[in-house]
Amino acid sequence: MHLTHLSCFACDKTYEAANLINLCDCGKPLRVEYDLEAAAKTLQPQTLAGRPSNLWRYREVLPLPADIDPPTLGEGCTPLLPADAVAEQLGLSPGRLFVKDEAVNPTGSFKARGMAVAVAMAAHLGAKKLAVPSAGNAGGALAFYAARCGLEAHIFMPKDVPVANRLECEIAGANVTLVDGLITDCAKIVMDRREAEGWFDMSTLKEPYRVEGKKTMGYELFEDLCGRLPDVILYPTGGGTGLVGMWKAFEEMQAMGWIGAERPRMVSVQASGCAPIARAFAAGATEAGTFENAHTAAAGLRVPRAIADFEMLRILRESGGTAVTVDDVAMMDDARRLSAATGICACPEGGACLTALRKLTASGWIRPEDRIVLFNTGSGMKYAEAFAEFPRR
Ligand SMILES: *Cc1c(COP(=O)(O)O)cnc(C)c1O
């Protein structure tokens, strides 16, 4: 609510925030800017006590004007759970490994965070019909927040999307189209038809506000860890909204005097069948391009091309982080192990983070004394087909 303007992530153009807008004229994503000096007057770690336990508790650094009631379904403020049994198996110190359990968000994934804020802003700015391509959980999150706000939702999904993801959209009253192709093909349909149909395009990082919802994960980690950040964050990466968002949160927190220049080492976890960011990171490239023949059981990671590739690669390098690829067989095994060892309901993407942690611990990149957060980004309950395809061994 101390929103000032939008700026480009890639060039130096700026825009007013008063209108519905997708990308910068240069084709890159737009970044939401705030008067952080003004925000810092009321938003401090000690002023958060007693605020609502949903992501709107960080109201000063969210874009919706102060006089509008946010259309919340209770998103955010997810538990950060100790995972000592897992730590012990991996030879890590007790009390230093945590799982941020995003499965408990409305619609069963952290896509709720981004859509809560983006749909609220789209409604505020006058949109009536929203459209999105989705390989998994984004469609359902859009469908339910659109329902909450009384807007139309048009969702385009690859025809082999998990049944749960298609069903949740239909249950919430959205229009669902199944496409013979990947999420990139779905995105093209939205792009080609949006003008004629009067749709506002809610694609990952093609509108400015989903990142704002996702960034609240960064603020929450600071609160969850009683005023500090972890040393390492393992994040299953598709479009990269969460990676870009958390990094932005850390910059804002530093500007408001909450933290210094220290940052967690950010680890991008991808499936070996779809690893554009990991491949580009390993090659020392600043852009990722398209990963051909993308396939993985982790629907949220089946994103062969990411528009914010350059920003993710910059973040991984600037944070002293890295990128790791994980086979489907290993990630599905680890989704089960993570669930059995912690009591959370892990999705394949969460399992992938455990496999990555195992690899990085074995190689010595992660040290026993590191304070580590692993993201379980959604509920395993939405992945019946994947668990059936990779039965318990
Ligand atoms: C979308 C999704 C991801 C990837 O998230 P990004 O922030 O877009 O990279 C990871 N896990 C799950 C379960 C998802 O739905």
Ligand SMILES: [Zn+2]
């Ligand atoms: Zn630009």
